[in-house]
Amino acid sequence: MHQQPLVRLLDVTRTYPLGRVNVRALTGVSLDIDRGDFLALAGPSGSGKTTLLNLIGCIDKPDSGRILIDGVDVTPVPLHRLAATRRDTLGFIFQTFNLIPVLTAYENVEYPLLLQHVPAVQRRKRVLDWLEQVGLSDQARQRPDQLSGGQRQRVAIARAMAGQPKLVLADEPTANLDSVTAAKILDLLETLNARTRCTFIFATHDPALMSRAQRCVRMHDGALVDEPLLEARAS
Amino acid sequence: MLTKLALRNVFRNRRRSAITLLVIVFGAVGLILFGGYKAITFHGLRESTIRNRLGHLQIYKAGFERAEAKKPLEYGLEDVAQLRRAIQSDKRVRMTTAQITLMGLVSNGDKSETFMATGVEPKEDKAMNAQRLVSGTDLPANESDAVILGRGLAASMHAKPGDYLTLMSTTTSGSLNAIDVRVAGIFMSGVKEYDDRAIKMPLAGAQQLLQTTKVERLLVMLNDTDDTASVRADLTTLFAKNHWALEMKDWSQLATFYHQVVALYNGIFGFIGMVVFAIVIFSVANTIVMSIFERTREIGTMMAIGTTRARILRLFLAEGLMIGVIGGVAGLLFGFGISNLINRVHIMLPPPPGYTQGYPLRVMLQPGILITAFLIAVITSTLSSILPALKASRLKIVDALGHI
Numbered sequence: 052m053h054q055q056p057l058v059r060l061l062d063v064t065r066t067y068p069l070g071r072v073n074v075r076a077l078t079g080v081s082l083d084i085d086r087g088d089f090l091a092l093a094g095p096s097g098s099g100k101t102t103l104l105n106l107i108g109c110i111d112k113p114d115s116g117r118i119l120i121d122g123v124d125v126t127p128v129p130l131h132r133l134a135a136t137r138r139d140t141l142g143f144i145f146q147t148f149n150l151i152p153v154l155t156a157y158e159n160v161e162y163p164l165l166l167q168h169v170p171a172v173q174r175r176k177r178v179l180d181w182l183e184q185v186g187l188s189d190q191a192r193q194r195p196d197q198l199s200g201g202q203r204q205r206v207a208i209a210r211a212m213a214g215q216p217k218l219v220l221a222d223e224p225t226a227n228l229d230s231v232t233a234a235k236i237l238d239l240l241e242t243l244n245a246r247t248r249c250t251f252i253f254a255t256h257d258p259a260l261m262s263r264a265q266r267c268v269r270m271h272d273g274a275l276v277d278e279p280l281l282e283a284r285a286s
Numbered sequence: 287m288l289t290k291l292a293l294r295n296v297f298r299n300r301r302r303s304a305i306t307l308l309v310i311v312f313g314a315v316g317l318i319l320f321g322g323y324k325a326i327t328f329h330g331l332r333e334s335t336i337r338n339r340l341g342h343l344q345i346y347k348a349g350f351e352r353a354e355a356k357k358p359l360e361y362g363l364e365d366v367a368q369l370r371r372a373i374q375s376d377k378r379v380r381m382t383t384a385q386i387t388l389m390g391l392v393s394n395g396d397k398s399e400t401f402m403a404t405g406v407e408p409k410e411d412k413a414m415n416a417q418r419l420v421s422g423t424d425l426p427a428n429e430s431d432a433v434i435l436g437r438g439l440a441a442s443m444h445a446k447p448g449d450y451l452t453l454m455s456t457t458t459s460g461s462l463n464a465i466d467v468r469v470a471g472i473f474m475s476g477v478k479e480y481d482d483r484a485i486k487m488p489l490a491g492a493q494q495l496l497q498t499t500k501v502e503r504l505l506v507m508l509n510d511t512d513d514t515a516s517v518r519a520d521l522t523t524l525f526a527k528n529h530w531a532l533e534m535k536d537w538s539q540l541a542t543f544y545h546q547v548v549a550l551y552n553g554i555f556g557f558i559g560m561v562v563f564a565i566v567i568f569s570v571a572n573t574i575v576m577s578i579f580e581r582t583r584e585i586g587t588m589m590a591i592g593t594t595r596a597r598i599l600r601l602f603l604a605e606g607l608m609i610g611v612i613g614g615v616a617g618l619l620f621g622f623g624i625s626n627l628i629n630r631v632h633i634m635l636p637p638p639p640g641y642t643q644g645y646p647l648r649v650m651l652q653p654g655i656l657i658t659a660f661l662i663a664v665i666t667s668t669l670s671s672i673l674p675a676l677k678a679s680r681l682k683i684v685d686a687l688g689h690i
Contacts, residue, residue, distance in 0.1 A: 131594070
């Protein structure tokens with residue numbers, strides 16, 4: 052039986068006002084993303100990668116077209132009513148890590164679980180488990196400003212994964228990291244994808260990241276260029 | 287988590303929070319000091335007005351207030367002995383004293399001045415401690431023709447203790463009468479206009495001048511001012527039961543000056559409160575607005591990972607509330623300390639308008655004032671964070687995430 056795609060974009064258009072002119076960030080994008088995908092959105096700056104991620108991440112609205120997340124059409128729902136969808140279904144990893152500076156690594160990972168009202172005992176177990184999975188058990192009490200860039204991104208990954216999302220969106224997750232750290236982060240993401248079957252979508256122009264994606268969607272001037280299916284790395 | 291986040295955010299920019307807290311502390315201390323000063327002034331003025339001049343209750347013959355008497359003491363009290371016994375049997379009553387007020391001319395043989403005299407019972411009047419003698423002695427207990435003069439009147443009459451003056455007034459039958467009196471002493475009440483006209487004389491002397499055995503009113507002094515209303519109610523019942531045609535006023539109905547001072551001070555206090563309110567509002571609002579501006583991307587992140595608008599709103603309201611609580615508590619501590627210090631060092635203030643004597647600056651710490659100051663700090667701080675917090679909760683996530 053054909054399984055319903057996790058994300059379905061149907062003829063999605065998004066235009067931004069820039070000064071007195073309107074910039075078309077996305078023009079009629081249609082795309083299906085399957086469950087368990089490890090997908091790279093590739094393209095130069097301004098090609099519409101981040102806009103597409105924002106729309107899938109339910110933090111921006113298209114001007115036209117429809118977006119279905121896990122079979123639900125989120126297009127007509129106002130963004131502030133999608134907080135629960137973002138909390139329960141999605142995970143975010145940002146280029147600049149975006150941790151909450153006044154919270155420790157532990158508390159940052161715990162934050163989405165508090166939003167989900169996970170009971171205390173279970174919450175603690177999950178936070179410690181995720182800190183261990185990203186190799187930061189010893190840094191649990193450190194605040195973000197006491198961690199290196201790579202460590203911060205690991206905390207961000209643990210935070211994104213702790214809420215058990217179906218889809219993790221990562222906007223240039225390795226752009227602010229050196230190549231060695233970036234490679235380690237990629238290893239981690241790949242492992243997590245394989246282990247949890249959680250879907251990952253990256254916006255990137257990092258060839259290393261593109262090369263490790265199972266599927267690479269290329270973008271140019273707000274449109275999809277082509278969509279060559281890469282061989283599954285596992286095979 | 288909300289409390290933890292809010293508390294840590296308050297101390298995130300320590301310098302800015304310190305300045306905001308300082309503003310709140312200053313505001314709270316200002317309110318406490320002025321409130322305490324106001325309280326002790328009201329209390330002092332009330333008690334001195336009652337104990338030196340008005341008594342807690344004044345009893346007259348029915349019709350005294352309404353009727354325009356054609357002759358002096360037409361509405362005077364005839365026999366007050368039974369009435370006094372009945373009133374003094376109440377344990378809440380400290381004493382009663384009868385008085386007569388009269389006006390007339392005082393002469394030293396060379397010149398005359400108008401006077402306003404109060405006929406008092408010397409022993410009871412002494413207990414009221416109404417005036418301060420500047421020379422001579424107080425009214426003797428058993429000498430009906432002795433008087434004490436206000437300082438201004440004495441100066442005008444060139445009178446000193448031991449001198450004789452003549453008092454002239456209209457009697458209860460409408461004729462003129464004059465008596466010679468001996469100046470026993472000279473006093474000052476603190477109010478210059480009063481001291482320029484005032485005479486105090488024994489009740490017997492006043493009755494002799496007015497050729498009557500009546501008294502004008504009976505003053506009732508209580509042990510505790512708070513009992514005024516209950517004693518008044520009981521006396522009303524007593525009068526009705528005995529069919530005594532009497533009327534009564536309490537100190538509050540008679541203390542015009544006291545009420546004017548209270549209104550004036552309350553006005554000033556209200557104005558100061560408004561100023562403090564405004565300063566705290568702007569200061570806290572500025573802090574929260576700056577904080578939101580600096581944390582825009584963080585707010586965007588929190589919303590992106592599923593934080594609701596309501597939670598963001600609550601977070602910033604909690605920060606405003608915490609600033610208010612911390613500032614309020616610090617304000618209470620400082621206010622308490624500074625008040626005690628002021629009460630210990632005895633700073634003398636210049637005489638108020640109409641008075642000739644200065645008085646020490648004192649601050650009365652009442653729970654009501656402390657609670658008010660604390661609540662104002664907390665409420666203004668929380669209120670001023672509402673608009674910025676609303677603004678934060680309505681940020682567009684994409685714009686907020688792109689904020690640098």
